[in-house]
Amino acid sequence: MSLAGQLHKLQQIDLELQRKQQELYEVEDQLSDNKALVAAESKLASQKEQLKDERKRQKSSEWELEDLQEKVRQIESKLYSGTTKNPKELVNLEIEFRGFKSQIRSKEDALLGLMSQAEEIEATAKTTAEELERLKREWEQKQETLGHRKGEVEAVLPQLRESRDGLAQQINPEAINTYERIRLTRRQAVVKAERGKCQGCHIALPTSQWQRAKAGDLIQCNSCSRILYLE
Ligand SMILES: [Zn+2]
Helix, strand or coil: CCHHHHHHHHHHHHHHHHHHHHHHHHHHHHHHCCHHHHHHHHHHHHHHHHHHHHHHHHHHHHHHHHHHHHHHHHHHHHHHHCCCCCHHHHHHHHHHHHHHHHHHHHHHHHHHHHHHHHHHHHHHHHHHHHHHHHHHHHHHHHHHHHHHHHHHHHHHHHHHHHHHHHHHHHCCHHHHHHHHHHHCCCCCCEEEEECCEECCCCCECCHHHHHHHHCCCCCECCCCCCEEECC
16 A cells, blocks of 8 residues: 555544544543533422422411401300490490401402412423423433443544554655644645545646655645645
């Protein structure tokens, strides 16, 4: 195999190494990306907290209502037991009774409002919990698939490095240096020369260069400096 042919083969391995390394980064990135899951978890926690507060408000409203009802019962017993005979006192009791009754009505309305608010929050929290479960299942599946893929890539990488090193040892170090230098700025350091043109920059090669490349010399394109490879 010509020197350019060897470098071309080396480049194929290097490009494959790059692709696999990139794939590994991406897989690792996705494996650690649990943002959606964390967001759903914190959303659910805050909705549960909200529900707890709402239930607390509901409870204290119920107690206040019970107190009022107890007061009304006491006044009723005073009014109807016949123990209070003083007309002025009876009138006052009647006024108090009506006052408490109206307080009870507005308390009951408020309580209904609180209950329906709590129900709404409960329904929202239920939806969030379902969404969280779905995300968890997805996460587990993803972890499994990606974990598998990661294992595959991790197994291939050392094999590629080994064949890269094996091949590099057989190639003239000066040629490797040239190749590495070009690769610092070009994705492909070795390109095919076809129909008299460099396939990297598509500029026609002088006949003398073409002939030397054909003879197996290591030739770089005059215009883009890439190493020319003839099949
Ligand atoms: Zn060129």
